[in-house]
Amino acid sequence: MRVSEIDEDYLVNYLKLDEPDDDDIKFAQTCLDASEKFYQRQTGLDDEQIDAYEDITIAVLVLTQDMYDNRRLYVEKKQCK
Numbered sequence: 001m002r003v004s005e006i007d008e009d010y011l012v013n014y015l016k017l018d019e020p021d022d023d024d025i026k027f028a029q030t031c032l033d034a035s036e037k038f039y040q041r042q043t044g045l046d047d048e049q050i051d052a053y054e055d056i057t058i059a060v061l062v063l064t065q066d067m068y069d070n071r072r073l074y075v076e077k078k079q080c081k
Helices: 008-014 022-043 056-081
Strands: none
Touching: 008 022, 008 056, 022 056
């Protein structure tokens, strides 16, 4: 799978989002976009070039999940006070 092939359904399943609302999906997509841009800046690859390396896809997904999960943890922790 290539980074450009990550669609909304795949992302929702990968992040294990149960009954996501529009805000969940939009934030997940924002995290995905940020992750992809991060790896592009780090490697110097553009959209087409990054797709040549399928192993970058898992790195993008892992960073996306970390961004999404850590944002949730912070919000839930803050609400507990």
